[in-house]
Amino acid sequence: MKKLLNRRFGLIIYLAYFFCGLCLLWMGRTDGLFPMPVAGTDQLSMLQCAAGLTVGEFPDFPYRYSYAYTLFLALLHGVTGGSLLWMRILQLAVCSLIPVFLYRTARLLGLGKPAGQYGAICYLFYGPALLISLDFLRAAPLGLVFLLYFHFLLLGWRLKSKRWIAAAGAMGAVCILGRENMAAVVLLTPFLWLLPAVRRRLDWRFLSLHAALLAGPVLLVMTFNLIAFGSFQPVPGNAGNVMGFYHGAETVRHFGALVEAMTKSVPVQFMNFLSSYEMPNSLSFYAHREVIPFLRVFLLPFHLLALLALIGVWRFRKNGGVVAMALLVAAYAGSLLFFTMFYRFRIPTMPFLALLAGAGIAALSGWWKRREYRPVVTAAILGGAFLWLTSVNPDSRRQFGERASVARILIDNKRFDEAERYLAKMAEDGFDIRAGAVLLAQHLAANGDRARAQAVFDRFVKPDKPAPAAP
Secondary structure, three states: OHHHHHHOHHHHHHHHHHHHHHHHHHHHHHOOOOOOOOOOOHHHHHHHHHHHHHOOOOOOOOOOOOHHHHHHHHHHHHHHOOOHHHHHHHHHHHHOHHHHHHHHHHHHOOOOHHHHHHHHHHHHOEHHHHHHOOOOOOHHHHHHHHHHHHHHHHHHHHHOOHHHHHHHHHHHHHHHHHOHHHHHHHOOHHHHHHOHHHHHHOOHHHHHHHHHHHHHHHHHHHHHHHHHHOOOOOOOOHHHHHHHHHHOHHHHOOHHHHHHHHHHHHHHHHHHHHOOOOOOOOOOHHHHHHHOHHHHHOEOOHHHHHHHHHHHHHHOOOOHHHHHHHHHHHHHHHHOOOOOOOHHHHHHHHHHHHHHHHHHHHHHHHHHHOOOHHHHHHHHHHHHHHHHHHOOOHHHOOOHHHHHHHHHHHHHOOOHHHHHHHHHHHHHOOOOOHHHHHHHHHHHHHOOOHHHHHHHHHHHOOOOOOOOOOO
């Protein structure tokens, strides 16, 4: 069995990830989740543009969403005829390649099969990545492209291949066109040629080819935006738009105020990046986990993976590829410290962090087997402090509207026992849940259980105050 697992691990982990995603999609749709995105969301805007592109309609205004991901959605739309279900499935099929290439990248780095297998399994059990693979957001596909960029760089280095070095440049361009802050990450690659060890193996021809494939497509898109919209950016006018959204239009108009606001955000967002809390933007991980019990299986928290990754980096700090990967993650995180660190912003780094976490698990296992207890004890003490500092109770930060939506979905799907327990927990946390209790009582009565409906009303709705109307 072990021999078969090692020989077919790539296929096995691909099928496991894909199957888990399909189960999650099916269970969610059973409860009315994964519908057409609602008005005002990024998902709907990108879907509408993608649908237009398939019939030759281009937006006649500056389009402020990822060009690369929108084209990917247009491809999915064209293949599926616009079926949202099949578009989600095809995106999942693409994202299921992440643990496969994660495993292969670990082996290219010389970390061994166990480290790669641990890393792939870590990625599988990180629930937010699996969930977002089913939504029309760029985070998960961008994570795959980011991983391929690094994987192709390694292949080019190992094989001394211009083809793979060029492919890495092309993936870097897609990264930037997928998310503009990636420019602060992938544009660091050409500086590797300042190292004598790199120049001895890959001469200037490799550098020029990589740089051309990296910068060429991006400059072409920026030139188009300059001609069409008067904005020399990968996404026209997006820099000012994003700054205004996160720091306020008035702040953006004053350079000193903007610098002050961005500086103040750095320590807060640094902790948010390392935090166990998955800050929602338009797709709440916790709400989906409460509605879909299967999602609770994927229980690895972000801060634990980050800790294991730090252990892996320390153990393999003499491995140039591991150090380079850690620096890429740091550069990516650093480029986002001036903005609110929603959990979907962390997802593109998850393939790297999961790989490094696998290296950390392999390191801990190796130390333990060799009875080298000092590094294990040190990791336990420092790691315990790290987890304590970065651990957040999700319910302490979640908004009423998000939790009320969960209660309503449970009630609408006649999961009355769960709904009552959920409302009780919300009441314990200090929320006014009378409207939800009225709704639950109404559904219980309509379902023929009037006695329980009265009990719920008596339990949650204060007799000395008028009961609010059901939403």
